[in-house]
Amino acid sequence: MSEAVSSGVAAVFLDRDGTLIVDKGYLRDPAEIELLPGVVERLRRIQARGYLLVMVTNQSGIGRGYFTEEDLQAQHARLRLLLAEAGVVLAAMEHCPHQPEDRCSCRKPKPGLLLRAAERHGIDLARSYMVGDKPSDVDAGAAAGCKTVLIADDPIEEGQKLADHIASSAAAALDWVLEETESIVGT
Numbered sequence: 001m002s003e004a005v006s007s008g009v010a011a012v013f014l015d016r017d018g019t020l021i022v023d024k025g026y027l028r029d030p031a032e033i034e035l036l037p038g039v040v041e042r043l044r045r046i047q048a049r050g051y052l053l054v055m056v057t058n059q060s061g062i063g064r065g066y067f068t069e070e071d072l073q074a075q076h077a078r079l080r081l082l083l084a085e086a087g088v089v090l091a092a093m094e095h096c097p098h099q100p101e102d103r104c105s106c107r108k109p110k111p112g113l114l115l116r117a118a119e120r121h122g123i124d125l126a127r128s129y130m131v132g133d134k135p136s137d138v139d140a141g142a143a144a145g146c147k148t149v150l151i152a153d154d155p156i157e158e159g160q161k162l163a164d165h166i167a168s169s170a171a172a173a174l175d176w177v178l179e180e181t182e183s184i185v186g187t
């Protein structure tokens with residue numbers, strides 16, 4: 001074993017709505033969960049390179065009373081199942097239940113969800129990536145010290161943000177991560 005051991009494992013942090021699954025607003029029914037095209041194949045390849053996959057999602061629908069923590073857990077159980085059927089395992093699913101006015105430290109653009117997962121799983125943030133479809137995802141990833149990729153329909157407008165890369169779809173964003181990374185599994 002080499003000095004790489006001390007630096008922890010690297011991760012790819014993934015937003016949920018608009019990144020892993022189709023954004024349906026304040027989704028409530030687990031049956032509405034629909035994976036975005038091309039995502040699982042790419043996640044499988046990233047995972048095979050030794051990266052942890054960690055979902056980080058703002059779910060203020062809980063704080064707003066649109067659905068409950070139990071509803072969210074039911075959604076995430078179904079999401080885990082759909083991913084598992086494709087051979088993809090999330091190391092963690094972190095969510096923020098708060099509303100903006102709660103001024104918590106976990107709602108993106110704050111980096112709290114990423115920092116919490118990093119502490120629990122020994123993640124080296126400087127070698128990690130954040131993938132999301134909102135500037136707040138990019139801001140959270142950058143604040144945590146990760147490289148960032150933004151999924152955006154309008155790259156000219158969104159390109160003003162500090163993302164390391166802009167991609168036109170979730171699949172294209174993960175292709176960029178695959179271009180950037182090599183296997184970190186022992187050879």
Ligand SMILES: [Mg+2]
Nearest residue numbers: 015017018133
């Ligand atoms: Mg999103």
